[in-house]
Amino acid sequence: MLKDFFIGLSQNQFLNSAAKKYGLKMGAQHVVAGTNIAETIESIKELNRHGISCTVDNLGEFVFEKEEALAAKEQILAVVEAIHENEVDAHISLKPSQLGLDIDYDFCKSNIQEIVAAAHKYGIFVNFDMEDYGRLQPSFDLLDELSVDYDNIGTVIQAYFFRAEEDLHKHKNYRLRIVKGAYKEPAEYAYQDKATIDENYIKLIEWHLLNGKFTSIATHDHNVINHVKRFVKEHNISNDKFEFQMLYGFRKDMQLELAKEGYNFCTYVPFGQDWYGYFMRRLAERPQNMNLIVKQVFNK
Numbered sequence: 001m002l003k004d005f006f007i008g009l010s011q012n013q014f015l016n017s018a019a020k021k022y023g024l025k026m027g028a029q030h031v032v033a034g035t036n037i038a039e040t041i042e043s044i045k046e047l048n049r050h051g052i053s054c055t056v057d058n059l060g061e062f063v064f065e066k067e068e069a070l071a072a073k074e075q076i077l078a079v080v081e082a083i084h085e086n087e088v089d090a091h092i093s094l095k096p097s098q099l100g101l102d103i104d105y106d107f108c109k110s111n112i113q114e115i116v117a118a119a120h121k122y123g124i125f126v127n128f129d130m131e132d133y134g135r136l137q138p139s140f141d142l143l144d145e146l147s148v149d150y151d152n153i154g155t156v157i158q159a160y161f162f163r164a165e166e167d168l169h170k171h172k173n174y175r176l177r178i179v180k181g182a183y184k185e186p187a188e189y190a191y192q193d194k195a196t197i198d199e200n201y202i203k204l205i206e207w208h209l210l211n212g213k214f215t216s217i218a219t220h221d222h223n224v225i226n227h228v229k230r231f232v233k234e235h236n237i238s239n240d241k242f243e244f245q246m247l248y249g250f251r252k253d254m255q256l257e258l259a260k261e262g263y264n265f266c267t268y269v270p271f272g273q274d275w276y277g278y279f280m281r282r283l284a285e286r287p288q289n290m291n292l293i294v295k296q297v298f299n300k
């Protein structure tokens, strides 16, 4: 129920535009690294000091105008330059919809290509985040088409989709982030039951660790993390074949601990003014994240 409520809020365009005007509010500053690139680079440097690499996401949703997509492209290009100039250990995560996927496929492709080419020049990896079902196949198509010229790209497999296993096998030669899935998807395409999603999640991770290129295990679930630790040990999979990923601001102690134990660790660092939808999806995943709001109210 609460999940549906927050997912509903995340899709509310009026609240999304209102939130942009008022800066980081409602506790969002605990899970969003900054509103601009300079602040974000400082957050990355701090994580790097603890042996944690970063993937940087320029927040943005509901892009239906070409000007907005072009502005997002310029901002991401500026992040690529900032990563290079500051010599920080970071790469890019982008959302095809922010770069015009809902406007025109070829327009979006040319925007992403520009980013991928700029990042390629500096040896920076670019991850295509996966959004909801309607954008799944076009996002794979973008990836496959751009992979003809670039090898610095990869994407995400969402374990709640029935087709996830097939997509994983098809894309095993990419660096892949494997997640449970963050959107509300209909029973027509996606498992609804948490136990089934968790089971599929483990199955996909194990398969990619044994057969794939590089695996990013993106979860805050300690049971999954402990399972992966045992699995890699049993199968002699070396640490350079995988990493753990978590979102900025979540389970900070565990992030530091995993890096200290010698595992590759990467924090997903969102930044920007368009924080609203991202923040609401985090509340949907874990209503306890409401604590962030409550703390914020009482710490004023």
Ligand code: FAD
Residues within 6 Å of the ligand: 128, 129, 130, 131, 156, 158, 179, 180, 181, 182, 183, 218, 219, 220, 221, 222, 245, 246, 247, 250, 251, 267, 268, 285, 286
């Ligand atoms: P859950 O299934 O939410 O939780 C499992 C258990 O873990 C909980 O019961 C609890 O015991 C523990 N737990 C979880 N969170 C916490 C916490 N904060 N504190 C203490 N205990 C906790 N989704 C997409 O659809 N597309 C993407 O591109 C995408 N990229 C992502 C990138 C990263 C780096 C991460 C971490 C997630 C991403 N997601 C993405 C979101 C993902 O799909 C899940 O919705 C999200 O991670 C919640 O699932 P979970 O595996 O973390 O754990």
